[in-house]
Amino acid sequence: MSGEQAAVRKRSLLKSIGLGFAVLLGLVIYAYGFNVTKVNFEATRSEVRLTQLTRILRALAHPAILEYEKEELDVEAPFYLPCPDGGVPETPPDTSGPYLVATPPCGDAKQIIQIEGYNFWPNTKGPINFIPPSGAKLTIGNLATDANGYFSAKVELPKRQPVEEAQTIRATARRNVGLPRFSDTALTTWDKIIETVFLALLATTFGTATAIPVSFIAARNLMSTVRKPLTSVALSTLGWLLGIALGVPAAQWINQVGESLYEQERHLTTLAGVIVGPLAAWALARWALPQEELKRPTLVQRSGRAVALVVAAVCAIISLRLVSNLAIAAGASLVENLGSLAFLGSFVAQLGDSVRMITPLVVVMVCGGALSGASGGLGEYVANQMPAGAAKSVNLIVAAVTGAALLAAIGAGINWFYQIDDPMLVRWTPALVGAVLGFIIALRASPRQALPIGAVAYTIARTILNAVRSIEPLVMVIVFVVWVGIGPFAGSLALALHTVAALAKLYSEQVESILPGPLEAVQATGANRLQTIVYAVIPQIVPPYISFTMYRWDINVRMSTIIGFAGGGGIGFLLQQNINLLDYRGASVQMLAIAIVVATMDYVSSAIRKRYV
Amino acid sequence: MLEITNLSKVYEGNVLALDRVSFKAKQGEFMAVIGLSGSGKSTLLRCINRLVEPTDGQIVWNGVDITDASQDEMRRIRRKIGMVFQHFNLVSRSRVLTNVLSGRLGYVNPVMSLANRFPKEDVEMAMRQMARVGITDQAFKRADELSGGQQQRVGIARAMMQEPEMILADEPVASLDPVLAHSIMQYLEKINKEDGVTIICSLHFLDLVHRYADRAIALNEGKLMFDGTPAEIDDEKFKEIYGKEAERVG
Ligand SMILES: Nc1ncnc2c1ncn2[C@@H]1O[C@H](COP(=O)(O)OP(=O)(O)O)[C@@H](O)[C@H]1O
Numbered sequence A: 001m002s003g004e005q006a007a008v009r010k011r012s013l014l015k016s017i018g019l020g021f022a023v024l025l026g027l028v029i030y031a032y033g034f035n036v037t038k039v040n041f042e043a044t045r046s047e048v049r050l051t052q053l054t055r056i057l058r059a060l061a062h063p064a065i066l067e068y069e070k071e072e073l074d075v076e077a078p079f080y081l082p083c084p085d086g087g088v089p090e091t092p093p094d095t096s097g098p099y100l101v102a103t104p105p106c107g108d109a110k111q112i113i114q115i116e117g118y119n120f121w122p123n124t125k126g127p128i129n130f131i132p133p134s135g136a137k138l139t140i141g142n143l144a145t146d147a148n149g150y151f152s153a154k155v156e157l158p159k160r161q162p163v164e165e166a167q168t169i170r171a172t173a174r175r176n177v178g179l180p181r182f183s184d185t186a187l188t189t190w191d192k193i194i195e196t197v198f199l200a201l202l203a204t205t206f207g208t209a210t211a212i213p214v215s216f217i218a219a220r221n222l223m224s225t226v227r228k229p230l231t232s233v234a235l236s237t238l239g240w241l242l243g244i245a246l247g248v249p250a251a252q253w254i255n256q257v258g259e260s261l262y263e264q265e266r267h268l269t270t271l272a273g274v275i276v277g278p279l280a281a282w283a284l285a286r287w288a289l290p291q292e293e294l295k296r297p298t299l300v301q302r303s304g305r306a307v308a309l310v311v312a313a314v315c316a317i318i319s320l321r322l323v324s325n326l327a328i329a330a331g332a333s334l335v336e337n338l339g340s341l342a343f344l345g346s347f348v349a350q351l352g353d354s355v356r357m358i359t360p361l362v363v364v365m366v367c368g369g370a371l372s373g374a375s376g377g378l379g380e381y382v383a384n385q386m387p388a389g390a391a392k393s394v395n396l397i398v399a400a401v402t403g404a405a406l407l408a409a410i411g412a413g414i415n416w417f418y419q420i421d422d423p424m425l426v427r428w429t430p431a432l433v434g435a436v437l438g439f440i441i442a443l444r445a446s447p448r449q450a451l452p453i454g455a456v457a458y459t460i461a462r463t464i465l466n467a468v469r470s471i472e473p474l475v476m477v478i479v480f481v482v483w484v485g486i487g488p489f490a491g492s493l494a495l496a497l498h499t500v501a502a503l504a505k506l507y508s509e510q511v512e513s514i515l516p517g518p519l520e521a522v523q524a525t526g527a528n529r530l531q532t533i534v535y536a537v538i539p540q541i542v543p544p545y546i547s548f549t550m551y552r553w554d555i556n557v558r559m560s561t562i563i564g565f566a567g568g569g570g571i572g573f574l575l576q577q578n579i580n581l582l583d584y585r586g587a588s589v590q591m592l593a594i595a596i597v598v599a600t601m602d603y604v605s606s607a608i609r610k611r612y613v
Numbered sequence B: 001m002l003e004i005t006n007l008s009k010v011y012e013g014n015v016l017a018l019d020r021v022s023f024k025a026k027q028g029e030f031m032a033v034i035g036l037s038g039s040g041k042s043t044l045l046r047c048i049n050r051l052v053e054p055t056d057g058q059i060v061w062n063g064v065d066i067t068d069a070s071q072d073e074m075r076r077i078r079r080k081i082g083m084v085f086q087h088f089n090l091v092s093r094s095r096v097l098t099n100v101l102s103g104r105l106g107y108v109n110p111v112m113s114l115a116n117r118f119p120k121e122d123v124e125m126a127m128r129q130m131a132r133v134g135i136t137d138q139a140f141k142r143a144d145e146l147s148g149g150q151q152q153r154v155g156i157a158r159a160m161m162q163e164p165e166m167i168l169a170d171e172p173v174a175s176l177d178p179v180l181a182h183s184i185m186q187y188l189e190k191i192n193k194e195d196g197v198t199i200i201c202s203l204h205f206l207d208l209v210h211r212y213a214d215r216a217i218a219l220n221e222g223k224l225m226f227d228g229t230p231a232e233i234d235d236e237k238f239k240e241i242y243g244k245e246a247e248r249v250g
């Protein structure tokens, strides 16, 4: 009993000491935090800073949205600085109109004198200037007239070289005429806020479109069931590498065909190609992709279909390239003929240009994908149908070759970054290591054993997404500015890239939380993987996807308002400029615009979310 | 003819769900699988169409070794095996018609099906199958707007779209009330008798087994305890299957 009590007491003592240490540690952490963030409350009370703060806050409270046409009234009076020896000549002012009286009418530098004005416009303001013979304007004070058009101001005379003849004091009253109109700041802000919204729109659209397929690869529940025997994995990896190697010249060839047709302005041939190509591709694909047969098709049938599909793909890609030519040409002529709607023409041309840019990528991906699919199938055949011994030896060779090729390719990538340029180091050594690794894996895995290749792809996808996501768009835009120049295009690319990473992660988490039952049911009907995704996964994820897309759209609008700080275009550019120029009234307009847009988007997106979820 | 030999399944974490189970089922037979929950009924059914990968043993169906089939072959085999689930497993946000048509996915042109385009004959067939289970007027509703009994009929129609030679039914009536249970069982019976489809159906209630099944097998902790006609399940067998404390109710 007492032993137990002692133990309890000991434990509570330990606990108190632990708590004490925790509190102490907390204190130290915050003390250090104050130190490194240079917390200094004295600065917040300093008078200079407070006046500055007041000035800026007042400026911010007066956004320069509206301005008036101004009318000025200049009234002058002679003034002697210093007082002349013979006294000041009497020149009574003309009191029928507005006039100035300086008391005394002469003085020395730094002397305070009084200036009164009569018959001015009532309730106006303006500067009081001292004008020496050189004509330079020295502002010495301000005037503010009362309801009778009278003012009186005490001003200090400037320090000037003494001059004998009379100099001039000029009071300028200003008043607004006519109706207010939008200031230039307001107009440019409007331009830029439109740019900002569209920047966010494009980034969200392209980011979402890319994030959706990526999110399936980054979903554990879909990928963990993807298992392939080693031969198949190795061969399809080889297929990718080979396909990319073949795809690059193929892409160049197709590009050349397209360029030469464009250069020779053979638009009719192009048009014919655009019409015939897709039709041919469609017909071939229809023939090559029939309804599923009851029996497995023969090898001859399947090779015939493969050839037809290849031809169909070539037709489709060439017509894609021709479409881009046509769009560029049509866009250019639209720009010339549409007048104020020229932007539609340049949109068409830009779309065409983007298709032209994407086509080589599509070619390489199609080549890689097709070869990888075919060789993967071959690998599965080897693994499942060949006698175990033969399969094993094929496996060893294929795995070694793949390992070598893969690591050599990675070596080439590293070399591109670091320019080592030593083939021994960046090609042969990695190839050797890869071959040995592949050989070891093939030795250890039995040829028919299905490897969790899906889980590997999942891990890689997640890692890349997490890495990309952790780089803020504000940082990414720096790289894009180098690539495409300062402006909204760089901003939208940076935002789009970040959107892909962030959304793919959120989306894939939604895929992971779908009900497994319907997925199982659709799989059980004999549906393939893609069909399973379309029929069992997508219907389940539509509401969260919409919700996350709206959420991201919100974030992108916010981000796009400041991406200009780093050269990414949009309103941030203007805001930063005005802050640097100390034009706080201008900056205030942009802040107001940002607030309005963000609040509106907030409202719209939550309304849409409510509607569809 | 379905022939299962020494089928074992060990789940992750060393859970032995099936322990060297062997039995045969003739084409056109209505076979019930009984046993307590956790005895391995679902695992057995899922091994047959390889939703669950068996650890060991062999499943041969019409001369084809299912355990040995590649992924591609497995899809061809699966489309001839319909499956009906306890929780229906419909895609709840899709329309009933889409759910029924999805039973056809193994047959149709894969590219067209991705755009939700099915041949006219398939849509007509879907209408026929829905008429057969009496849900034609629900065709364009969302699946989750239907009652439990209706949802299970959608599940049956979906399985029938596969023109199956065998249907695996995993406690198809366990989440329905008794009246509905009988109507669902009657549909399965009709499919069995009229279309000659082999039915392997796990069931909870012995009275349903007596009423509908030609044959029954029983599992207890993954072991096959019984293989015979329902009539042969006497009190002693019953205690063996369900444990000593079990009381016979049905
Ligand atoms: N995915 C799984 N992972 C691990 N254990 C499982 C899994 N599915 C089922 N089990 C276990 O396998 C045993 C048999 O389960 P199950 O086949 O669902 O039985 P029944 O359908 O008869 O209720 C149970 O002990 C269960 O806990």
Ligand SMILES: [Mg+2]
Residues within 6 Å of the ligand: B038, B041, B042, B043, B170, B171
């Ligand atoms: Mg079960």
